Amino acid sequence: MYDIIIIGAGVSEIFTAYTLIHENKNLRIKIIEKGKTLENRVCPIKSNLKNCLNCDICNKFMGFGGMGRSEGKYNYTNDFGGYLGKIIGDKKALKYMDEVDKILCKFGGDKAPFYSTENITLRKKVEKHGFRLLTTKTRHLGTKLSLEILNKMHEVLKDKIDICFEKDIKR
Numbered sequence: 701m702y703d704i705i706i707i708g709a710g711v712s713e714i715f716t717a718y719t720l721i722h723e724n725k726n727l728r729i730k731i732i733e734k735g736k737t738l739e740n741r742v743c744p745i746k747s748n749l750k751n752c753l754n755c756d757i758c759n760k761f762m763g764f765g766g767m768g769r770s771e772g773k774y775n776y777t778n779d780f781g782g783y784l785g786k787i788i789g790d791k792k793a794l795k796y797m798d799e800v801d802k803i804l805c806k807f808g809g810d811k812a813p814f815y816s817t818e819n820i821t822l823r824k825k826v827e828k829h830g831f832r833l834l835t836t837k838t839r840h841l842g843t844k845l846s847l848e849i850l851n852k853m854h855e856v857l858k859d860k861i862d863i864c865f866e867k868d869i870k871r
């Protein structure tokens with residue numbers, strides 16, 4: 701019996717599960733993921749997408765870490781990437797993004813530099829032509845560190861919650 705069942709082990713679900721167990725250690729949580737464990741996520745053709753084999757379960761996009769397993773670029777902005785700011789307000793959305801970054805840093809994310817893409821000269825230039833320059837604060841982990849962090853998060857989560865792989869939830 702579980703209090704919460706989370707479908708998928710993508711980045712959103714991993715951070716959600718981590719936050720939940722920190723807020724209430726007694727919660728019984730299960731994650732059900734249709735893809736594979738991190739170490740078994742190997743694309744049969746590596747990165748040559750021209751000859752994609754169209755596997756039913758794509759190891760590049762599915763499995764522990766979901767699509768967030770790749771280069772680990774964490775953009776903290778309301779300018780793009782979704783509509784959370786429009787729904788709950790930009791300030792609150794940024795506060796949540798800050799919480800995500802704190803968790804990321806607990807697992808070593810602070811090894812990657814935090815930078816802003818803000819470019820005032822370029823912004824002024826594009827605005828003159830009626831465009832808007834989208835900006836973000838970014839922590840770009842890179843593939844190696846991204847994998848390291850996901851591995852560490854898995855180590856912590858697997859002892860506290862039940863994670864089941866290769867199970868596709870149909871209904």
Ligand SMILES: Cc1cc2nc3c(=O)[nH]c(=O)nc-3n(C[C@H](O)[C@H](O)[C@H](O)COP(=O)(O)OP(=O)(O)OC[C@H]3O[C@@H](n4cnc5c(N)ncnc54)[C@H](O)[C@@H]3O)c2cc1C
Nearest residue numbers: 708709710711712713733734762763766767768773868869
């Ligand atoms: C090419 C590409 C580049 C990107 N670059 C960036 C970037 O630089 N920065 C950035 O912030 N974002 C980027 N994104 C977006 C980012 O990857 C997604 O926003 C993020 O992965 C969404 O997280 P998620 O957990 O919601 O979904 P996902 O990462 O997709 O995870 C969902 C998980 O649920 C599993 N699942 C789905 N359905 C079921 C089911 N029925 N039963 C069981 N399991 C299921 C899937 O297998 C998957 O593992 C990029 C996306 C793509 C495709």
